[in-house]
Amino acid sequence: MNLSPHFTLDELTCSQNAARAGLDNTPSFSTLENLKRLADVLEEVRAICKGNEVTVTSGYRSPEVNTLCGGAKSSAHTSGLACDFIIPGFGSPKAICEALEPHVGRLGIDQLIWEFGSWVHLGLRPKGEEARGQCCTIDQGGFRLGFA
Numbered sequence: 001m002n003l004s005p006h007f008t009l010d011e012l013t014c015s016q017n018a019a020r021a022g023l024d025n026t027p028s029f030s031t032l033e034n035l036k037r038l039a040d041v042l043e044e045v046r047a048i049c050k051g052n053e054v055t056v057t058s059g060y061r062s063p064e065v066n067t068l069c070g071g072a073k074s075s076a077h078t079s080g081l082a083c084d085f086i087i088p089g090f091g092s093p094k095a096i097c098e099a100l101e102p103h104v105g106r107l108g109i110d111q112l113i114w115e116f117g118s119w120v121h122l123g124l125r126p127k128g129e130e131a132r133g134q135c136c137t138i139d140q141g142g143f144r145l146g147f148a
Contacts, residue, residue: 003039006046012039012059012083017068025062027080034080035060038124041107042083045122048099052089057119059083076110082123084115093120097135097147104133113138114147 001009009027012035018025027035038059046054061069061077076082087096097114100122104112110131113121115138125131136145 003036004043006054007039007042007056009035011056012080014056014059015061015065018062018065021065021068023062023064023068025060025065027060027062031060031080034124034126037127038081038083038122041109041122041124042085044103044107045085045100046087048103049087049090049096052087055086055088057084057086076123076125079126081126082111082121084119084121086119093118094147096120101135101147104135105131109133111136115139 003009003012013025013027015025042054058077060080061071063078066075066078071077086093090096094114097112097120100112108124108131109122110125111121111123111134113136115121117139134145135147136143137147
């Protein structure tokens with residue numbers, strides 16, 4: 001099922017951890033609506049990054065899958081409002097974050113995080129809630145604002 005021109009439901013719900021553990025990672029109807037919204041934002045991300053393919057490494061996680069992955073209890077992944085990704089054809093995760101930073105407000109991004117130098121986390125807020133527009137880094141040194 002296509003959620004947008006370049007993103008499918010399978011792509012945004014695929015979980016090797018769920019498959020290995022035999023866990024169901026099927027989203028609810030409300031989560032599916034959030035995933036459609038996320039896919040629309042990812043279309044914009046793709047356009048900003050010169051049309052390069054976005055490789056989603058982690059999307060929706062059921063609460064059980066999120067626990068298995070060691071995700072935060074309040075993770076936006078569990079409501080279909082976050083994903084982790086890379087764009088190898090564009091550049092490094094830091095370069096992706098820097099390219100997206102000027103668009104965070106327009107896209108309604110709650111958090112754009114350069115994680116452990118290896119991937120980008122993009123999170124949205126539930127409909128009707130104001131996005132914080134945070135641009136951050138998480139690594140061995142902890143959590144901090146900015147991409148340094």
